[in-house]
Amino acid sequence: LSGVGLGVLGAALAGPGWPAGAVAASAPAAARLGVEVTDAGGPGALVVGVHVPGPGFAAGLREGDLLLAFGATRVDSAADLARAVAGTRPGTEVRLTVRHRTGGYERLTAVPGILT
Secondary structure, three states: OOOOOOOOOEEEOOOOOOOOOOEEEOOOOOOEOOEEEEEOOOOOEEEEEEOOOOHHHHHOOOOOOEEEEEOOEEOOOHHHHHHHHHOOOOOOOEEEEEEOOOOOEEEEEEOOEOOO
16 A cells, blocks of 8 residues: 555444444544664664564665665654654655675655555
8 A cells, every 4th residue: 555645534333322323433543653673772773673564664674774864854863753653644654774794874765654
């Protein structure tokens, strides 16, 4: 579903305590990058797992990569990355600055999506 943005989702509710046809709106779906990260002991978030398939994998992220920036946001920790991704609308292209485990730097384009 790369590049598809979904709006607010709703669910029809039925049963005791709910009027017929009631609809509960949930919060907009949060974006996910499809990676597991940890603090690196310095600037960046160290990728320790990549979901295949997933937005991070499609962008070129691999285990051992160090994420240094998510869009215009500098990433100093795993928590910084989590906040940046959570504040992104699913389907929005984001530039990532990455240092690969081989030492080379690269700018990748990711499209965070909704993982179920």
